[in-house]
Amino acid sequence: MKKTWGLQNSRSRMIALFIVDILSVILDSYLAIILRFKLDNIWVPAEYMYSVESYMVINVITTVVIFLVLNLYNRVWSYASINEMLAILGATMLSTVFQAFGFSLLYLQVPRSYYFFYFILLSITTIITRFSYRILHTMENGLKKSTRHSRNTIVIGAGEAGNMIIKELKSSKYLNQKVVCVIDDNPSKKGKYIHGIRIVGGRDKIQEAAKKYDAEEIILAIPSAGTKNTRDILRICNLTDCKLKILPGMYQLINDDVGVSNLREVSIEDLLGRDTIEIDMESVGQYVRNKRVLVTGGGGSIGSELCRQIASHNPKLLIIFDIYENNAYDIQQELVRKYPNLKLEVLIGSVRNTSRIESVMEHYRPDVVFHAAAHKHVPLMEDSPNEAIKNNVFGTYKTARAADKYGVKKFVLISTDKAVNPTNIMGASKRMCEMIVQTFSKYSRTEYVIVRFGNVLGSNGSVIPLFKKQMEAGGPVTVTHPDIIRYFMTIPEAVSLVLQAGAYAHGGEIFVLDMGEPVKIADLAKNLIRLSGYTLGVNMEIKYTGLRPGEKLYEELLTKEEGLQKTANNLIFIGKPLEFDEVHFLSQLQELEKAAMEESPDIKEKVADMISTYHIRPEDKKRDSEAFQELVSLGRISHEGPIVDEKHSGI
Incomplete structure (x- = not known):
């Protein structure tokens, strides 16, 4: 009708x-x-x-x-x-x-x-x-708009995108935003009008305009602005009480796809400090395409993104290896839907099991291995240091040895900035992983490479999801120290670096991403509170809880001894490996494995003897000793420790 x-x-x-x-x-x-x-x-x-x-x-x-x-x-x-x-x-x-x-x-x-x-x-x-x-x-x-409340809105950008956004906001009866002024850094545009709306000045006028016009919303419509420029503008906007929205990118203009529907909420990534990393997709494709690729820990945050990006390069076979069946199942179903022609194998198992990892290598004969399986949570590993050693150190050793034994061409280890001058057992264990890989690279035909990066936004257990859960529960948002700083990157960026490093690898390198300026976690929390619609001190609080065991105020990406060497990608650098006695190191590993399997209370001291840059804090020693004695008194562990399973151990 x-x-x-x-x-x-x-x-x-x-x-x-x-x-x-x-x-x-x-x-x-x-x-x-x-x-x-x-x-x-x-x-x-x-x-x-x-x-x-x-x-x-x-x-x-x-x-x-x-x-x-x-x-x-x-x-x-x-x-x-x-x-x-x-x-x-x-x-x-x-x-x-x-x-x-x-x-x-x-x-x-x-x-x-x-x-x-x-x-x-x-x-x-x-x-x-x-x-x-x-x-x-x-x-x-x-x-119609006059009969209902309209949100006073500031548009930043008097270019083509800003013009289209303002036009749509003014003409649509379904939108309840009222554009009150326009901001543009071009001094020749100041005082002029666009669709009847005055351009009041550059970014230095944002706070003044927001207050003068009682603005409730700011729209950033400069898709051509670089990441740093966008971040600087958003930081100024974040000082106002306005809700922020942004037009995603330049491709929107190219495709004539500019409109209110394309606006998105400003994410915390927009406020971080550097341009997005770009990789040479052709070089990545050359060593992944038509190859058999194994990803250990393939169901985790980094591992699953690795699988996604590798799948897009048409590998001959993608093997996902993970001990957690739910994670492995999720990424399997996603890849089956998205890449119906992908030849995919999903296997459950632990890298700590020598027989299992070697049987996988022997049967599938992968050309490339990405080793992402690891325990990564610093406080948890401080309480279970032997597990960090068993999984991270010896899981890496057994996987690297199997790669050498069955002729893998490239082996890429996922490492962390916490491996540099570590103050916690997780970082120390990853430093030992790097030393293991460096050792194999000297004596094997396999090209072993290390990729080291900082904290990954949005990964399981990372700070952003934690903050969001805390806010959903009504707060407070917990930060360990007001001065603690960290480097951050997105999951796709981290994986892009891993893939690019594999393309550059000749054996033994430590690849590091230029992650820009470090970010204060407290500032990150404040920004996220603002972006989530809360007001700090009114309906959301920040609580400082003190540094956790093994945690330090800042992370380093390279030790001074390693130095920096440029690559073809100006955001990726190579650190020179540290020199150490490989033979002595391997003999120490045998003793360390025995101690870890026996649940030694002195495991951190043994690691400190092997890693000269790892220093245990006195308060951590006291706490570990008390925890061990408590386990003994409860009968959960003997002074002699459990019987060692020889089948699953041995250097």
Whole structure:
């Protein structure tokens, strides 16, 4: 019923326009000749009036046909713009030209200036009749908006994207934003207007404008701005009480896909400090395409993203190896849906099990191995240090040894900035993983490489998901120390670095990402509170809980001894490996494995003997000793420790 009514309404409007145009042509023809002679203060000579009247029917028919051909009857005039204006002018010009040709053909005489007056009058009346739809539509939207609360909105960017956003906000009856001013850093635009909205100045005016106009929302519409520029603008916006939205990227403009629907909430990643890493996809594709690729820990945050990006490069076979079946199942189902032609194997097992990891290597013979399986949570590993050693150190050793034994071409270890001058057992265990890989790289045909990066935003157990859960529960948001700082990167960036490192690898390198400026966790918490719609000190608090066991105020990406060497990618560097006695290190590993399997209470001291840069804090020693004695008293562990499972151990 609604569809039928809409068609009838459309036909009625078309008929109305036909009638109006016929009347306009008749009226404009008479007015044009009258105006011409009124300028001379005389009445129109009879022969000229006769010419106009004689050609009137032909003129009306010709004009209506031209209007039909140029689609002046089937446009949506409620949204008329410059294109419609040009179409009208083209149609009225053709009508005038055809009339002049007809007069000449029929030997009808009129002054030459008559055609000028006729063109002007017909253009004016046609524009008025057509654009009246838009005027009425705008007035109707204005009345509707005035009856409900409109959010005062500042638009940053007076370019093409900003123009489109402002136009849509002003014209749509469904949006309740009112643009109160525009911000643009171009000094030549200051004081000018865009769609009737004044450009008040550059980014230095954001806070002042937000206060003056009582703004509730700020829209950043500069898709061409780089990451650093965007971050700097958003940091200023974050000092206001406004809700922030952003137009994602330059591709939106290229695809003419700019509009309110493309705006998204500002994420915490927008406020971090560097350009997004770009990798050479061709070089990555060369060593992954048509290769058998194994990802250990393939169900984790980094591992699953590795699987996604590897799958996009058409490997011959992708093998996901993980001890957690739920994680492995989730990534399996995702890849099956997205890449139906991908040859995929999902295997459950532990890298600590020598027989299992070697049987996988022997059966599938992978060309490339990405080793992402590890325990990573610093406080948990402080309480279970032997597990950190068993899983991280010896899981890596057994996987690296299997790679050498079964002819893997590339082996990529996922490491962490916590491996540099470690103050916790997790970082120390990862440093030992690096030493293991460096040792194998000297004596194996396999190309072993280490990739080291900082904290990953959005990964399981990372700070952002924790903060969000705390806010959902009503707070407070907990931060260990007001001065604690960390480097951050997104999961896709971390994985891009891993893949690129594999392409650069010749064996033994430690690849490090230039992660820009470190971020204060307290500032991160404050920004996230603001972006989530809370007000610090009003409906959300930050609580400082003190540094956790093994935690330090800042992380380093490279030791001084390692130095930096540039690569083809200016955001990726190579650290020079530290020198150490590999033979002595391997003999120490044998003793360490025995101690770990026996649940030694002195495991941290043994690790400190092997890693000169690892220093145990006195308070941690005391706490570990007390925890061990408590386990003994509860009967959960003996002083001798459990029996060692020889099948699953051994260097």
